[in-house]
Amino acid sequence: MTESVITTDAVTVTAVDKVFEAAAGQVVALSGIDLVVEPGEFVSLIGPSGCGKSTLLRLIADLDTPSSGSVEVFGTSAHQARVDQKYGIAFQQAGLLPWRSVAANIALPLELHGSSSVETRERVAELIALVGLDDFGDRYPDELSGGMQQRVAIARALAKKPELLLMDEPFGALDEMTREYMQTELLRISAETGAAVVFVTHSIPEAVYLSDRVVVMSPRPGRIAAVVPMALGSTASRADDLREDGAFFEMITAVREALHGGAPASSARGVENR
Amino acid sequence: MQAATVARAPSRRTRTAPPASRARARAWGFGALGLAALAALWELYKLLGPADGLVIGEVRVLPRTSDLAMPHIWETAGRLFEPVTRAEGARVLWLEVAIAASLTLGIAAAGWIVGVTVGLLLALVMQRWRLAESAALPWIILSQTVPLIAFAPVVKSWGSRIEIGAFEWQDWMSVAVIASYLAFFPVAVGALKGFQSPDRLHLELMRSYSVGWWQTMRYLRIPAAVPYLLPALRLAAANAVVGAVVAEVSTGLQGGIGRLVIQYAGQASGDPAKAWAPILGAIALGLIAAGSVALMGALARNYRRTEDAS
Ligand SMILES: Nc1ncnc2c1ncn2[C@@H]1O[C@H](COP(=O)(O)OP(=O)(O)OP(=O)(O)O)[C@@H](O)[C@H]1O
Ligand SMILES: [Mg+2]
Numbered sequence: 001m002t003e004s005v006i007t008t009d010a011v012t013v014t015a016v017d018k019v020f021e022a023a024a025g026q027v028v029a030l031s032g033i034d035l036v037v038e039p040g041e042f043v044s045l046i047g048p049s050g051c052g053k054s055t056l057l058r059l060i061a062d063l064d065t066p067s068s069g070s071v072e073v074f075g076t077s078a079h080q081a082r083v084d085q086k087y088g089i090a091f092q093q094a095g096l097l098p099w100r101s102v103a104a105n106i107a108l109p110l111e112l113h114g115s116s117s118v119e120t121r122e123r124v125a126e127l128i129a130l131v132g133l134d135d136f137g138d139r140y141p142d143e144l145s146g147g148m149q150q151r152v153a154i155a156r157a158l159a160k161k162p163e164l165l166l167m168d169e170p171f172g173a174l175d176e177m178t179r180e181y182m183q184t185e186l187l188r189i190s191a192e193t194g195a196a197v198v199f200v201t202h203s204i205p206e207a208v209y210l211s212d213r214v215v216v217m218s219p220r221p222g223r224i225a226a227v228v229p230m231a232l233g234s235t236a237s238r239a240d241d242l243r244e245d246g247a248f249f250e251m252i253t254a255v256r257e258a259l260h261g262g263a264p265a266s267s268a269r270g271v272e273n274r
Numbered sequence: 275m276q277a278a279t280v281a282r283a284p285s286r287r288t289r290t291a292p293p294a295s296r297a298r299a300r301a302w303g304f305g306a307l308g309l310a311a312l313a314a315l316w317e318l319y320k321l322l323g324p325a326d327g328l329v330i331g332e333v334r335v336l337p338r339t340s341d342l343a344m345p346h347i348w349e350t351a352g353r354l355f356e357p358v359t360r361a362e363g364a365r366v367l368w369l370e371v372a373i374a375a376s377l378t379l380g381i382a383a384a385g386w387i388v389g390v391t392v393g394l395l396l397a398l399v400m401q402r403w404r405l406a407e408s409a410a411l412p413w414i415i416l417s418q419t420v421p422l423i424a425f426a427p428v429v430k431s432w433g434s435r436i437e438i439g440a441f442e443w444q445d446w447m448s449v450a451v452i453a454s455y456l457a458f459f460p461v462a463v464g465a466l467k468g469f470q471s472p473d474r475l476h477l478e479l480m481r482s483y484s485v486g487w488w489q490t491m492r493y494l495r496i497p498a499a500v501p502y503l504l505p506a507l508r509l510a511a512a513n514a515v516v517g518a519v520v521a522e523v524s525t526g527l528q529g530g531i532g533r534l535v536i537q538y539a540g541q542a543s544g545d546p547a548k549a550w551a552p553i554l555g556a557i558a559l560g561l562i563a564a565g566s567v568a569l570m571g572a573l574a575r576n577y578r579r580t581e582d583a584s
Contacts, residue, residue, distance in 0.1 A: 063478050083484045095475045098579040099497050112483050112493065142579050 008075040010164050010196035011037040011060055016069035018055055018222075029055045031221035033069070037196050039163060042235050044199045044207035044214045046255065052222025053200045057168050060198060061089055073164060085113065087164040088157030088195075092172045094149035096141040102152050103128065103137040109159045127155040130189060147178040154186070158193060165190070168200045183209055184240055191236035204259075208251045209243065210235065216258040226258035313347050320344050345547040350554075353547035367548065371534065371555040378530040379559055381446050382518040385453025386511055386563070392454065393461025393510070400462075401469040401495065402487065411466075418459050422517065426452055426524035445527050452521035456513035464506025468499025500577035507570070511563040519556055531555050 018030040029052045037043050045053045058064045059071050062078040073081035081087060088109075096105045103124050110120045128137050131151040141149055150170055157165060171179045183206060190197050201207050207214045211230050218225040230251050232242065242248050320339045327343075328336035337343050345353075354371075357364040365373075396414065400407040429448045436443040472494050480490045522532025534552035542549040571578075 061482055063481060082482065085484065087482075089479070089482045091475060091478075093475055095479055097476070097494070097497070099500075099577045108493065109483055112485050112489060140576070140579055 008039070009036050009072070010039045010041065010074060011035065011198065012070075012072040013056070013060070014070050014072075016056075016059060016066045016071060018052070018059065018064070019067045028221035030059075030066075031223055033222070033224060035215065035224065037164075037198060039196050040194050042190060042197045042199065042210055042212045044201055044211040045217060046201055046204065046207045046214055047217030047222075047225070047259070048219055049202075050222075051217040051219035053217060054168055055222065056217075057166055057198060057200055061087060061166050081164075085109070085160050086162060087166050088160065088162040089166045090150075090153045090157045090168070090170045092169040094141070094146075094153040096149055096152055096156075098141050100140075101137065102133060102139050102141070102144070105141065105152055106155045106159055108156060113160070123159065127158060130158070130192070131155045132185070145178075147174050147182060150174065150182065151185070154189065158189070158195075161193070163195050165193075165195045165197045167197065169202065170199075171206070172202065179206070180240070180243070184238075186210065187235055187238055204252055204255050205243070205248075208232070208248060208255060209238065214255050214258075216255060218261070225261065228254050228258050316344065316347060320346070342543065342546050345550065349547045350550045353545075354551055354554075358548075367551050371531070371551050374529060374531045374534045374552065375555040375559050378515070378518050378522065378532065378556075379562065381450050381522075381530065382453050382511075382514040382559070382563060385450040385455075385518060386457050386514040387454075388450065389454035389457025389459075389510055389514060390461050390507065393458040393506075394465055396458070396462040397465035397469055398491070400466050401491075407466070414459065414462055417455070422452065422456070422520050423524050425455070426521050429521075430525045445525065448525050449518055449521040449527050449530070452525075453514040453517035456517035457510040460506040460509040460513065461503070464502045464509075465499055468502030469495045471495075471502065472498045497577050500574050504567070504571040504574065504578075508564050508567040511567045512560050515556070515560045515563045519559075531559065 013033050013035040016030055016033040017028070020027040020029055033056060035043075035056075045056060047053055055064065059066050060073065060078060062071075062082040071078040074086050076084070076086075097108065100108065106124050106127050107120050110123060115123070124137070128134060131154055133148060133151055133155070136144065136148065141152070144152070150173075154167075154170065157167075171182050174182060186197075187210060197210075199207070199210060201210075208230060212235060214228045214230065215224055216226045216228060217223065228251070232238065232245075232247055232251060319336075323336060323339040325339055327334050327338040341349075354366075354368040356367055358367050358370045396410065400410055426448070429451050430445070433443040433445075433448045433451070469491070476494055476498075477490070480494055485493075518530070519532040519535070521527070522530040523536055527533060531552050535549075535556065538545075538549045538552055
């Protein structure tokens with residue numbers, strides 16, 4: 001702890017390939033991926049369906065291992081980072097345990113790693129307030145809307161105060177209005193916690209609105225086609241009026257063109273332009 | 275048939291249920307209605323059916339309707355409140371049946387506990403090691419095809435040879451072992467299915483928490499198995515009762531309801547209504563056993579929730 005350099009990257013992906021052995025032959029999901037995410041930085045992964053976004057996120061989370069290359073999280077191997085609980089993760093489905101109340105779901109990672117019950121109760125109360133579910137601690141997941149469930153999942157991912165948050169299309173199942181609301185909430189939460197975020201999405205405006213940098217990926221094999229920095233000011237200072245700002249539309253255009261390989265092509269499969 | 279019952283996955287849909295008290299009242303209402311319908315059918319057939327039953331070839335497909343074969347409902351009910359025999363100081367019949375039934379219930383409960391324990395342990399081992407599942411599951415299914423009648427005397431004679439220090443094998447233990455033999459099966463199959471029910475999302479979540487097999491079991495697989503376990507436990511309770519009654523008969527254990535069934539059947543020519551008393555007792559026993567498990571289920575209400583928002 002004492003000897004670690006202050007400027008350690010949150011995520012360092014170096015020359016990573018990922019090949020799946022499928023019945024029909026090999027699938028090259030990722031090829032020659034290099035990516036650095038700085039502490040506190042918000043990075044989105046965007047690209048057409050099947051380009052390996054989820055695979056890359058799963059490698060960072062050590063839910064799968066690369067075929068070659070290395071993934072480091074805060075200066076240690078991805079595996080060690082998982083063991084040390086350096087990251088929190090949220091998926092497209094909230095994945096709450098239906099038999100646990102909202103509070104108990106948020107408390108799960110704390111309970112699993114032996115926090116005292118007083119500590120747990122205080123932290124859960126904090127998190128419930130953070131995601132704005134103050135009166136819902138005793139409710140059960142089947143009594144919540146999809147957006148509320150997703151907020152519980154985010155609170156759960158933040159329970160151990162991780163410095164890295166991994167999210168795979170967490171708002172993918174939400175309606176547009178809830179989604180925009182959740183995006184602003186996420187910006188607020190990530191500013192309050194100071195965590196770095198790796199965020200997988202299909203939506204260009206979502207990626208633009210949330211990110212410091214947008215990583216554009218292309219399929220077969222999955223590669224990083226471009227990295228587009230968002231010249232929109234710090235993520236902490238963004239608010240809903242940004243969505244109507246000219247700079248916002250410029251960034252959307254920049255990402256869209258990167259998706260189409262520089263040329264202003266008409267469509268990219270699997271990516272929403274709304 | 276048992277496997278099919280256990281394997282039925284709990285419905286993932288959340289229904290808007292009527293208030294619990296009203297639902298319960300309805301269930302009782304239907305139960306009572308069913309009983310009344312059965313009684314009416316009995317009397318109707320007795321009234322209208324052919325006196326000598328219906329015989330096709332050598333096989334009697336419908337029973338005789340004589341008072342000897344089918345006593346009136348009210349005669350059977352009335353008989354319950356008369357003494358067992360004409361001997362001085364004989365107990366009233368229902369009490370005699372109740373005493374025998376409670377002995378059988380105790381044995382069945384012991385068998386149920388042993389069976390449930392064995393079933394859960396087997397399911398745990400099979401969940402833990404794939405190899406164990408493929409090695410053990412066929413034998414577990416095969417075990418249920420061994421006829422109880424053949425198996426009971428063997429258990430009794432093996433048991434009688436067991437003597438460890440002060441411990442001596444009792445005859446009732448043989449009956450309990452046989453009851454547990456029928457009880458473990460639905461639990462093993464149901465629990466295994468339940469332990470395997472969590473989806474990839476939840477399993478990866480536990481993996482992201484970097485916890486081992488036992489914690490995944492405790493926090494995810496066991497709670498997820500509850501909706502599968504409740505019907506399995508109820509089936510196990512019914513099986514334990516049937517197993518205990520049949521085993522009492524085939525091992526010749528005294529004092530239980532199985533013994534009474536045989537004994538009173540022998541006296542049926544002189545006292546037909548009496549023979550039905552222990553049969554009613556056995557039915558009540560099954561209901562009590564299954565009902566107790568259903569009560570346990572009510573305590574585990576939260577584990578039957580689904581993930582979906584309603
Ligand atoms: N476990 C697996 N076994 C075999 N192939 C896999 C596996 N997981 C992913 N793939 C393949 O790897 C490629 C990338 O998949 P991945 O899920 O990472 O795509 P994605 O960019 O997340 O797509 P989407 O936007 O649709 O979620 C796909 O071609 C997919 O078929
Ligand atoms: Mg994906």
